[in-house]
Amino acid sequence: QVQLVESGGGLVQAGGSLRLSCAASGSIFSLMGWYRQAPGKQRELVARLYSGDNTNYADSVKGRFTISRDNAKNTVYLQMNNLKPEDTAVYYCNVRTVLLNDYWGQGTQVTVSS
Secondary structure: OOEEEEEOOEEEEOOOOEEEEEEEEOOOEEEEEEEEEOOOOOOEEEEEEEOOOOEEEOOOOOOOEEEEEEOOOOEEEEEEOOOOHHHOEEEEEEEEEOOOOEEEOOOEEEEEEO
């Protein structure tokens, strides 16, 4: 059974940094990433990392956010620097198994004050 444990959200001032973590277990994962959903908006891709180390980033976070993975711990990280108020959202970890099943974390709140 796939389990995801997220951590690292919180409240930070604009210009600050946070690091999100998502520890996954129960399968082999070909894709790990992060999405976010702000109030009144649709969930959107923030960043994702394929097993071959290819990455995708939303244009709005390029140059500020970095996704990485510790394969030994099956954990994906999202380092968020120079945070802006518009980054405020609930951030969700997303993983895809080698059997192409998708799973979501419970979400962690990130709030950036101006």
